[in-house]
Amino acid sequence: MVTSANLGYPRIGAKRELKKAVEAYWKGEIGAAALESVGADLRAANWAAQVDAGIQRIPSNDFSFYDQILDTTAMLGAVPERFSGLQGLDAYFAMARGTDAAPAMEMTKWFDTNYHYIVPELTDRTRLRLASDIPVRRFTEARAQGIQTRPVLVGPVTWLALAKAKTEGVTPLSLLDQAIAAYAELLASLAAAGADWVQIDEPILVRDLSGDEAEALRRTYAALSGKGPKILLATYFGALGDNLELACQLPVDGLHVDLVRAPGQLGGVLAAIGDKTLSLGLIDGRNIWRGDLTPALALADQAVRALGADRVEIAPSCSLLHVPVDLAHETELDAEQRGWLAFARQKLDEVTALARAAGDGRASAAAAFDAADAAIARRGASARIHDPAVKARLAAVTPADLRRQSPFATRIKAQKARLGLPAYPTTTIGSFPQTAEIRKARAAHRKGDLNDAGYRAFLEDKTRDCIRRQEKAGLDVLVHGEFERNDMVEYFGERLAGFFFTRNGWVQSYGSRCVKPPVIFGDVSRPAPMTVDWARFAAAQTDRPMKGMLTGPVTILQWSFVRNDQPRAQTCRQIALAIRDEVADLEAAGLPVIQIDEAAFREGLPIRKAEWPEYLDWAVDCFRLASTPVADGTQIHTHMCYSEFNDIMPAIAAMDADVISIETSRSDMELLEVFRDLAYPNEIGPGVWDIHSPRVPDDASMVALLKAAAELIPAERLWVNPDCGLKTRGWPEVERAIAHLVAAAKQMRSAVRDAAAEDCWIAG
Numbered sequence: 001m002v003t004s005a006n007l008g009y010p011r012i013g014a015k016r017e018l019k020k021a022v023e024a025y026w027k028g029e030i031g032a033a034a035l036e037s038v039g040a041d042l043r044a045a046n047w048a049a050q051v052d053a054g055i056q057r058i059p060s061n062d063f064s065f066y067d068q069i070l071d072t073t074a075m076l077g078a079v080p081e082r083f084s085g086l087q088g089l090d091a092y093f094a095m096a097r098g099t100d101a102a103p104a105m106e107m108t109k110w111f112d113t114n115y116h117y118i119v120p121e122l123t124d125r126t127r128l129r130l131a132s133d134i135p136v137r138r139f140t141e142a143r144a145q146g147i148q149t150r151p152v153l154v155g156p157v158t159w160l161a162l163a164k165a166k167t168e169g170v171t172p173l174s175l176l177d178q179a180i181a182a183y184a185e186l187l188a189s190l191a192a193a194g195a196d197w198v199q200i201d202e203p204i205l206v207r208d209l210s211g212d213e214a215e216a217l218r219r220t221y222a223a224l225s226g227k228g229p230k231i232l233l234a235t236y237f238g239a240l241g242d243n244l245e246l247a248c249q250l251p252v253d254g255l256h257v258d259l260v261r262a263p264g265q266l267g268g269v270l271a272a273i274g275d276k277t278l279s280l281g282l283i284d285g286r287n288i289w290r291g292d293l294t295p296a297l298a299l300a301d302q303a304v305r306a307l308g309a310d311r312v313e314i315a316p317s318c319s320l321l322h323v324p325v326d327l328a329h330e331t332e333l334d335a336e337q338r339g340w341l342a343f344a345r346q347k348l349d350e351v352t353a354l355a356r357a358a359g360d361g362r363a364s365a366a367a368a369f370d371a372a373d374a375a376i377a378r379r380g381a382s383a384r385i386h387d388p389a390v391k392a393r394l395a396a397v398t399p400a401d402l403r404r405q406s407p408f409a410t411r412i413k414a415q416k417a418r419l420g421l422p423a424y425p426t427t428t429i430g431s432f433p434q435t436a437e438i439r440k441a442r443a444a445h446r447k448g449d450l451n452d453a454g455y456r457a458f459l460e461d462k463t464r465d466c467i468r469r470q471e472k473a474g475l476d477v478l479v480h481g482e483f484e485r486n487d488m489v490e491y492f493g494e495r496l497a498g499f500f501f502t503r504n505g506w507v508q509s510y511g512s513r514c515v516k517p518p519v520i521f522g523d524v525s526r527p528a529p530m531t532v533d534w535a536r537f538a539a540a541q542t543d544r545p546m547k548g549m550l551t552g553p554v555t556i557l558q559w560s561f562v563r564n565d566q567p568r569a570q571t572c573r574q575i576a577l578a579i580r581d582e583v584a585d586l587e588a589a590g591l592p593v594i595q596i597d598e599a600a601f602r603e604g605l606p607i608r609k610a611e612w613p614e615y616l617d618w619a620v621d622c623f624r625l626a627s628t629p630v631a632d633g634t635q636i637h638t639h640m641c642y643s644e645f646n647d648i649m650p651a652i653a654a655m656d657a658d659v660i661s662i663e664t665s666r667s668d669m670e671l672l673e674v675f676r677d678l679a680y681p682n683e684i685g686p687g688v689w690d691i692h693s694p695r696v697p698d699d700a701s702m703v704a705l706l707k708a709a710a711e712l713i714p715a716e717r718l719w720v721n722p723d724c725g726l727k728t729r730g731w732p733e734v735e736r737a738i739a740h741l742v743a744a745a746k747q748m749r750s751a752v753r754d755a756a757a758e759d760c761w762i763a764g
């Protein structure tokens with residue numbers, strides 16, 4: 001028999017129950033017991049759905065109130081000292097979100113996904129130990145419901161590899177022995193509780209590994225094997241590549257490989273796997289397209305022939321955390337498009353159909369296979385996918401379309417003359433608080449309870465108010481606030497041809513925050529301007545420079561579910577042309593500054609270094625294609641957040657934006673050393689306010705960050721701005737923080753003036 005398995009299920013709930021409960025807990029509206037009970041209900045419902053689908057290996061401990069890496073950090077007792085006064089859930093959430101007394105821990109992207117994890121912090125005083133038995137409690141909880149689960153653990157080597165050492169001389173791997181001891185204790189408890197298997201995720205096996213990391217993997221699994229339940233080592237998001245032998249030789253009982261991203265690795269894995277069980281990741285856990293079951297079955301058959309049915313499992317490529325919960329809730333999609341899709345719940349059915357067919361022949365799951373074949377064929381043949389005009393326009397793009405008229409040194413003079421800004425100009429990243437009132441109005445408009453004129457008037461009011469507040473605070477370059485946007489990608493998806501979107505296709509992005517990625521199914525074009533009306537309206541409300549606000553092509557690509565019938569680069573170029581038209585229209589409407597956000601530029605980087613140059617080439621070209629149709633005097637900004645940028649600085653420079661605003665405040669400006677070392681030529685706004693935390697920084701802390709920045713970057717090239725947009729914050733904290741931000745810029749300006757006066761004095 002071939003076994004059906006799952007690696008992880010979305011925990012937010014089909015109706016985002018977890019988000020609502022967690023946010024209610026933060027607001028003090030419900031207590032810890034009520035929150036725990038929502039968590040228990042979600043887990044029970046998820047287990048039931050998997051039993052119902054016929055999944056035989058069902059995960060537990062894939063649930064989390066915020067993030068599974070943070071859970072592991074707490075489990076290993078690696079709570080940073082600044083949170084030591086807090087207990088239980090309050091300590092846990094404080095680590096993620098910060099408190100007035102203790103800044104939050106860093107947050108960054110999980111491999112190449114739009115999921116963010118909380119970065120573990122290690123110091124010379126960190127002592128790892130098994131500080132929590134949550135995985136055992138979850139296992140027992142499922143058992144009480146009659147379900148034998150396979151607990152999921154983040155692997156110790158991946159956890160350490162993602163951690164950041166905060167004191168000199170500490171390297172994460174120096175804590176390996178402590179981690180191994182904690183995991184050994186945990187595995188023993190799981191075995192005692194009745195667990196026969198555990199799944200340990202070591203996705204770092206698809207990265208370029210250092211020799212130390214490879215050695216750490218060997219040491220860890222030599223120590224953990226045979227000490228408790230059987231171990232399935234899970235790898236995903238890519239090929240094992242040069243780590244294939246290593247992965248196959250580790251003394252574990254099973255190995256999971258991603259055959260959606262890397263189908264070509266099956267032969268090599270079969271040759272090297274020895275007597276392990278092999279879990280085949282055949283259903284795409286990163287996209288929403290209906291599975292192409294026939295070629296997947298060919299791979300499964302190959303594995304069964306080589307290993308025998310009893311040693312083969314069929315699974316999604318990775319945890320289903322990265323796809324929406326259930327297509328059943330999409331009642332407004334047209335029948336054709338609906339037939340193209342599979343969300344988490346549907347993917348479970350695909351897994352069981354494949355497992356049955358791999359064990360008992362295709363005929364045993366004929367209906368599922370015939371339906372899948374027909375759906376795939378219909379999608380390929382759909383007339384809605386192809387637009388000859390888009391293809392022709394793309395073919396006609398020339399190198400001149402990728403260049404500004406003049407080099408930066410010339411452009412910046414024209415821009416300075418036009419904008420007349422002070423030193424250390426202040427601005428924000430675009431969005432202002434998306435209050436409950438705004439979301440309610442948008443929901444009412446969508447339902448038809450608020451008509452177009454009423455919604456428009458409401459938004460005009462909010463926009464005017466936002467501009468007044470920015471003027472009052474004394475900001476230099478203003479924004480309109482993005483109140484008309486549900487999300488910076490979904491809004492554009494809704495206005496571009498080649499996209500459709502879902503009503504309830506939510507995916508967790510970080511903590512309680514979710515996104516509803518639009519679906520790119522066909523050639524992309526812009527039927528009409530998307531932002532020009534609002535930009536023009538906003539510009540007319542003030543004498544100060546107004547910044548037009550767009551999302552860039554790479555970010556729209558990265559945060560959508562992308563068609564899988566042509567290379568991503570091709571799709572991205574089509575989006576770039578659409579944004580290029582919008583940029584030209586904003587310039588024609590008189591906007592002197594246009595920001596093109598590329599928040600996901602780094603996230604799109606392939607996991608393997610060997611694939612970086614190709615990606616960076618087309619990603620930079622796409623940004624340039626989108627951003628270059630303007631005159632020298634129009635200032636192009638870009639914005640990036642939430643990533644480690646150090647290793648892609650030359651590409652960021654090659655984008656040639658006049659100004660880049662970039663997230664830095666949680667990492668103490670260390671990023672700017674790279675800007676300095678590379679002699680980054682253009683202007684930079686290093687974020688001085690961590691907007692992902694409710695904590696309001698004072699002006700002194702911002703001045704300290706700016707002084708650190710001014711040590712590294714010439715003052716005349718520095719801007720003052722937050723780390724990211726303000727949509728998740730409330731107005732009271734925003735008003736206080738922007739007042740501090742403007743005050744900090746003024747203090748820096750007076751320092752510039754004093755220095756200038758001193759120069760005069762010396763010269764005189």
Ligand SMILES: Nc1nc2c(c(=O)[nH]1)N[C@@H](CNc1ccc(C(=O)N[C@@H](CCC(=O)N[C@@H](CCC(=O)N[C@@H](CCC(=O)O)C(=O)O)C(=O)O)C(=O)O)cc1)CN2
Nearest residue numbers: 114439440442443486487488489509512513514515559728
């Ligand atoms: N796509 C994307 N990826 C990203 C980011 C991003 O901004 N967008 N930023 C980074 C991550 N940061 C994020 C920051 C904020 C949110 C966020 O605020 N998400 C909102 C949803 C945003 C949204 O789509 N809002 C819609 C729908 C809101 C809603 O829930 N409406 C209610 C009704 C209104 C009500 O009564 O509250 C409903 O439909 O039930 C709107 O404003 O219209 C949330 O979780 O709550 C997400 C990610 C990286 N990745």
Ligand SMILES: [Zn+2]
Nearest residue numbers: 599641724725
């Ligand atoms: Zn941002």
